[in-house]
Amino acid sequence: MDLQxxxxxxxxxxxxxxxxxxxxxxxxxxxGLLGASAKLSKNRLARWLGTGYTTxxxxxxxxxxxxxIYFGGSQLxxxxxxxxxxxxxxxxxxxxxxxxxxxxxxxxxxxxxxRMAMMEIPKGQWESGLACGMSPLRTFFRIILPxxxxxAIPGLGNLFQVLLKDTALVSVVGLNDIMRQSQVAISAxxxxxxxxxxxALIYLLLTAATTGFTMFMERMANPAARGHNS
Amino acid sequence: xxxxxxxxxxxxxxxxxxxxxxxxxxxxxxxxxxxxAIPLALMRxxxxxxxxxxxxxxxxxxxxxPLLVQIFLVYYGASQFEAVRESMLWPVxxxxxxxxIIAFSLNTAAYSAELFRSAIQAIPSGEIEAAEAMGMSKxxxxxxxxxxxxxxxxxxxxxNEVILMLKGSAxxxxxxxxxxxxxxxxIIARTYTPLEMxxxxxxxxxxxxxxxxxxxxxxxxxxxxxxxYHHTDTPTDLDPQLRDPHIDN
Numbered sequence: 001m002d003l004q005x006x007x008x009x010x011x012x013x014x015x016x017x018x019x020x021x022x023x024x025x026x027x028x029x030x031x032g033l034l035g036a037s038a039k040l041s042k043n044r045l046a047r048w049l050g051t052g053y054t055t056x057x058x059x060x061x062x063x064x065x066x067x068x069i070y071f072g073g074s075q076l077x078x079x080x081x082x083x084x085x086x087x088x089x090x091x092x093x094x095x096x097x098x099x100x101x102x103x104x105x106x107x108x109x110x111x112x113x114x115r116m117a118m119m120e121i122p123k124g125q126w127e128s129g130l131a132c133g134m135s136p137l138r139t140f141f142r143i144i145l146p147x148x149x150x151x152a153i154p155g156l157g158n159l160f161q162v163l164l165k166d167t168a169l170v171s172v173v174g175l176n177d178i179m180r181q182s183q184v185a186i187s188a189x190x191x192x193x194x195x196x197x198x199x200a201l202i203y204l205l206l207t208a209a210t211t212g213f214t215m216f217m218e219r220m221a222n223p224a225a226r227g228h229n230s
Numbered sequence: 231x232x233x234x235x236x237x238x239x240x241x242x243x244x245x246x247x248x249x250x251x252x253x254x255x256x257x258x259x260x261x262x263x264x265x266x267a268i269p270l271a272l273m274r275x276x277x278x279x280x281x282x283x284x285x286x287x288x289x290x291x292x293x294x295x296p297l298l299v300q301i302f303l304v305y306y307g308a309s310q311f312e313a314v315r316e317s318m319l320w321p322v323x324x325x326x327x328x329x330x331i332i333a334f335s336l337n338t339a340a341y342s343a344e345l346f347r348s349a350i351q352a353i354p355s356g357e358i359e360a361a362e363a364m365g366m367s368k369x370x371x372x373x374x375x376x377x378x379x380x381x382x383x384x385x386x387x388x389x390n391e392v393i394l395m396l397k398g399s400a401x402x403x404x405x406x407x408x409x410x411x412x413x414x415x416x417i418i419a420r421t422y423t424p425l426e427m428x429x430x431x432x433x434x435x436x437x438x439x440x441x442x443x444x445x446x447x448x449x450x451x452x453x454x455x456x457x458x459y460h461h462t463d464t465p466t467d468l469d470p471q472l473r474d475p476h477i478d479n
Contacts (some may be wrong), residue, residue, distance in 0.1 A: 061400035
């Protein structure tokens with residue numbers, strides 16, 4: 001395949017895509033953990049908020065989220081900032097809008113994955129942690145989270161694949177990712193099929209690498225099984 | 231922040247027009263997708279390496295790449311080849327509507343084929359053996375036992391796939407189609423009320439997905455009735471002659 005010197009453009013786009021995916025993953029994981037804790041909390045308001053968040057976001061197209069945050073986000077942020085006496089113009093770039101939209105979408109699905117995993121952990125684990133004199137927060141980070149993590153990795157791996165593919169949507173609001181850079185190359189070369197096919201193959205490579213990495217993480221998170229096999 | 235409710239009411243009919251196109255896209259490509267997915271799933275469940283290879287590559291490609299790339303490949307990509315532009319297919323392939331249908335159908339076929347395959351493999355092997363023992367040929371088995379059973383097993387997961395398709399159909403707006411998202415974007419370009427219009431569009435999407443979920447719950451209840459069957463105990467004072475030895479012990 002002849003890329004006519006546009007290879008470096010695609011590589012820079014790939015780098016942007018990877019940065020976008022990883023940033024959204026990080027924020028999304030935090031949202032997911034918070035959401036799962038809210039949904040399992042004793043507080044009724046927290047439960048209600050968590051359920052509202054997941055049902056709402058899982059029913060909305062990701063593209064609509066991206067567009068809403070990119071085109072309406074600054075209006076919303078300036079309105080909120082107005083309460084704190086800040087009246088300057090706030091601009092949201094495509095990257096920030098992309099991270100916000102994708103992590104909100106990822107977080108909603110991750111909430112369900114984490115909630116399922118947390119429900120798998122026997123209550124006795126909590127009780128024994130507390131009985132050893134750990135604070136609830138320390139019990140969570142030392143005892144519960146590592147086990148939740150192990151149970152959640154396969155589900156999160158699938159969600160990350162979805163996230164990786166959804167990054168393509170952010171090109172619609174002008175982020176210079178793989179899709180956008182292929183379009184730039186196409187406008188010069190007039191070869192849409194070639195460049196979109198190359199873009200597709202890059203995404204395929206990224207998702208394949210993700211699968212491999214998920215399997216590695218599964219192994220890392222489960223020392224017991226690792227010791228048993230070797 | 232200025233919030234204009236009247237703009238929402240004023241343009242709601244236009245939005246619903248867009249919602250109609252969204253529904254049409256999902257329904258048409260969903261039906262084509264199922265038609266493509268069934269042979270793919272049967273091939274994928276086969277034990278011959280060469281029969282398995284094609285659906286494997288097909289499914290891997292369509293599940294591993296973004297839907298946006300697939301739409302652009304069909305809509306913009308097809309025009310690269312002179313042979314396509316001069317063929318009889320061109321009047322179809324130059325319309326964004328049909329390109330969206332083609333891309334969505336191929337995409338959902340890959341996902342549904344995988345669902346159907348796992349459903350086919352989840353059928354208890356005793357049921358296939360029973361069909362075999364009755365002397366059914368392979369095609370009769372597929373028609374009478376495998377397909378209906380796989381359909382019932384795959385139904386809940388297929389409901390999720392339809393929701394994902396509904397959300398994916400928003401991408402039709404990137405190739406100039408005026409679906410629900412496309413319509414909202416057009417209205418916003420005119421009125422500059424992004425938050426109001428996207429909120430309204432979002433509510434319509436939520437309403438549609440609530441409908442889809444309800445529809446699939448109902449279908450699941452109908453098709454998997456045996457799971458919801460509750461056997462009422464036979465009264466102990468029933469005439470022994472009326473007892474059914476298969477049910478009562």
